[in-house]
Amino acid sequence: MQSNGVGADRLRPGGCVLLLAALPRSSRKGAMDPRTGLDAMARVPPALLLGTDGPAPEVLPLVDPVDPVAVQHRLRSAAATPGPLLVYLAGGLLLDSRRRQLHLALADTTADTVRYTALPWEWLAFELRQRRQDDTTVLCDLVADAPAWQRISGEPDLLGLGGAAELCGVVAPAVKRAQRGHTGYSGVLAGLLSTSGNRRGLAELHAMATAQAGLDPRALLLAPTRRPAVPRPVPARVPAMRSGSGDLRTAIGLALRAGRRSWARALAEDWHQRVQRTGPQSLEAVLTWEALAQVAFEEGLLQQAADNWMAAARIRLALLPAADPLLLTTVDNAHHLWGRLPAGAEAIRTGEELLRLRQAAPGSGNGRLRAVAQRLELLRATPESEPR
Structure with missing residues (x-):
């Protein structure tokens, strides 16, 4: 692989997009083809991938590289680029059986030559170590062979980048060759990026992509970390819901139906915290409280679920007529x-x-109000009993 002459002295100030897809030659007849994902990402405008309106960014595509040292140098050049950086990785994740280290497979990698022909994952973290997390994103669409999958399933922190970059994407266990490979996430995410026209909502787009891509149920979902946000004053009038609210509610509902309660909670909590910074008394805030209530109910946390429904009701009471359905x-x-x-x-x-x-909002008749008053009186009289 040649470096095509890209050096620090020629790097553009608008940032850099490094797209890397590697398919080991030994897997050419397999189902996985990471180049499909790279092609999808390459069709997204690079400025949109970076979430920037600045000068045109540098785009460095790497398809089936063979030399891990040359890839490391390309990473180093990309990391030195002024402005934001996105590194997209599609392909296979392998484990060095001797040193027990994760590697990204390259074109000449085989199970017996991982140490010499694949890119150590720790090199990625090393080359990005001087970057700021708020302008550096590593986007992954990877499958892990059996040894690598066993290792990261027990220690997902092995994929951490030491806080140097926002890590986002999916890692799935390798499938049999007769099955369809794992390339759907990249295509779905690329489509969402293109249609939304906004990279700033990466967490929401990632949640939607993982819900729509038909991933292996065992897949490890790497949600974007929360970036520091500059607080904005709450408008005097109640802000309207953002257009992505319905999509987030759908993603949370899909996660709950799939049994991924921890993922549903992460989506709901991230959404809730962002809305709390911008519109804590808005209709969208109501939706976040209701989402948290549903997650808590599915987890069997009835007290927490009740408290969350109460919080939603208080906001609705401040915004709506008492008889509103x-x-x-x-x-x-x-x-x-x-x-x-x-x-x-x-x-x-x-x-x-x-x-x-x-x-304040009794509903039709006084039956519900009386029911609350009667049970509350009973609870005060016999606090240790458990009426149902």
Whole structure:
């Protein structure tokens, strides 16, 4: 592989996109073809990949490189680029059986020559060590052979980059050759980037891509880390929901239906924290509280689920008329969860707040309000009992 003359003295100030896809020659007849993912990413405007409006960035495609040292030098040149950097990696993740280190497979890599013909993962972290996380992204679409998968399944932190870059993407276990390979994530993410026209919502786009790509259920999902945000003043009027809210709710629902509760919680908490910084009393904030409530319910955390429904109801009460159906449904959900809580101080506290909500939004008739008052009276009288 030749370096095509790219050096630090010629690097453009607009940033750099390094696209690397490697398919070992021994796997040519296999199902996985990382070049498909690279082609999809190459069709996305590079400025959109970087999330920048500055000068045109440098684009460095590497298809089937064979020399790990030459790839390291290319990484070094890319890391020295002024401005933002995105490194896209598609291909296979292997384990050096002797030193137990992860490697990115290159074109000449075989199971017996990993140490000499593949790129050590630690070299990636080393070359990016001087970069800032807020302008450096490593995007992965990888499959891991059996030894590598066993290692990272037990120690996912091995893929960490020491805080030098935002790590995003998927790593899946290798599939049998007769099965279809894992290239869907890159294509879906590239399409979402192109249609959204906004790289700044990478966490949301990643969540949508993982939900739509038909990944192996065992796949390791590498969610983007949270970047520091500059606080913005909350507008005097209630801000409207962002267009991505429905997509996030869909992604969270899909994750719950697939049994990925920890992933659903991560999506909901990240969404909630971002909305809390910009519009904590908005309709979108209501949706984040409701998403957290649903996740907590699926996890069996009934007290937390009830508290989250209450938080959603309080905001709706401030924004909507007392007879609004959405408000009443939210209060009903909180009421339902509260009714399943065991007796005790927390149930009494929650019940007192629910009583205030029911007084403000009782719904049709007084039956629900009376039900809250009666159970609350019972809880206060017999706090150790567990009425259902």
